[in-house]
Amino acid sequence: MVLVADGADQDLTDEVFSLFHGGIVQVVGEVCGGVVVEWTAKSGPVRRPRCPASHSRRTGGRASSMSASVARMPELIAPTDQLHSSWLAARDEWPPGAHHDGAGLRLAPDADLENPEDFAEWVRRLKQQSDTSVAVGEGRVHATHWWIVEDDSYLGAIDLRHYLNAFLLDVGGHIGYSIRPTFRRRGLATWALGTVLPEARALGLDRVLVTCDDDNIGSVRTIEHNGGVLEDVRTTEGGDKRRYWITL
Numbered sequence: 001m002v003l004v005a006d007g008a009d010q011d012l013t014d015e016v017f018s019l020f021h022g023g024i025v026q027v028v029g030e031v032c033g034g035v036v037v038e039w040t041a042k043s044g045p046v047r048r049p050r051c052p053a054s055h056s057r058r059t060g061g062r063a064s065s066m067s068a069s070v071a072r073m074p075e076l077i078a079p080t081d082q083l084h085s086s087w088l089a090a091r092d093e094w095p096p097g098a099h100h101d102g103a104g105l106r107l108a109p110d111a112d113l114e115n116p117e118d119f120a121e122w123v124r125r126l127k128q129q130s131d132t133s134v135a136v137g138e139g140r141v142h143a144t145h146w147w148i149v150e151d152d153s154y155l156g157a158i159d160l161r162h163y164l165n166a167f168l169l170d171v172g173g174h175i176g177y178s179i180r181p182t183f184r185r186r187g188l189a190t191w192a193l194g195t196v197l198p199e200a201r202a203l204g205l206d207r208v209l210v211t212c213d214d215d216n217i218g219s220v221r222t223i224e225h226n227g228g229v230l231e232d233v234r235t236t237e238g239g240d241k242r243r244y245w246i247t248l
């Protein structure tokens with residue numbers, strides 16, 4: 001697919017393209033002062049993303065004018081037990097017992113997540129972790145969890161830890177994320193991290209630490225595409241970690 005834009009639209013298209021990194025953006029019309037774009041993933045079906053309002057930091061506010069004009073796009077939502085079957089289907093794409101970065105599975109250590117009641121309880125705990133009026137467990141910090149979804153399909157998770165403890169400063173960082181295996185390499189992690197950055201700023205943070213395994217090239221690129229500046233590579237209890245700071 002070609003990139004189609006001219007005149008003033010070119011700047012906007014370039015910005016949209018960088019937001020939906022990994023896909024191809026085509027301007028297909030104008031509605032209500034905004035432009036309608038189509039986005040084609042590197043592989044997979046055509047998507048029609050809108051730019052969430054939270055992207056306005058990177059688009060000078062123009063993105064929000066597009067949001068009403070297009071439909072079907074990945075979005076971040078609060079965890080919900082309504083997506084139980086989709087979550088299970090995603091989980092089944094991972095090796096049994098795999099760690100899902102940023103998914104908050106540690107909040108359900110003994111749960112049978114096939115069981116709707118256990119699943120709903122886990123979802124409740126995920127949502128509660130952002131409630132600063134509720135104390136968090138030993139070694140934990142308050143955090144906000146989002147699911148990356150499209151058309152009621154669970155595609156991945158991302159979380160934002162509100163502050164760092166010693167472990168997070170060394171190993172885990174402020175933000176963790178994972179994408180279900182069949183939806184990788186379509187720009188989703190890059191998009192999700194970019195979407196959460198304004199949320200971090202809204203919390204009062206002026207920079208965030210994002211870490212990854214030294215050999216995790218997909219995460220390295222995700223972080224660097226979002227402006228991560230490498231502080232160091234350290235040997236930690238969690239292995240060799242690249243530690244990046246992103247200024248908000």
Ligand SMILES: CC(C)(COP(=O)(O)OP(=O)(O)OC[C@H]1O[C@@H](n2cnc3c(N)ncnc32)[C@H](O)[C@@H]1OP(=O)(O)O)[C@@H](O)C(=O)NCCC(=O)NCCS
Binds near residue numbers: 177213222
């Ligand atoms: C790492 C992970 C989040 C990347 O998600 P994703 O949605 O595939 O990432 P994106 O599509 O946004 O890709 C970002 C960049 O990494 C590249 N990339 C992604 N996976 C890659 C891989 N396995 N090998 C090489 N490059 C890869 C992409 O090509 C893109 O780079 P480019 O635009 O320069 O070509 C995903 O592989 C995952 O969930 N892994 C398991 C959990 C994890 O490692 N989480 C991160 C912990 S810090």
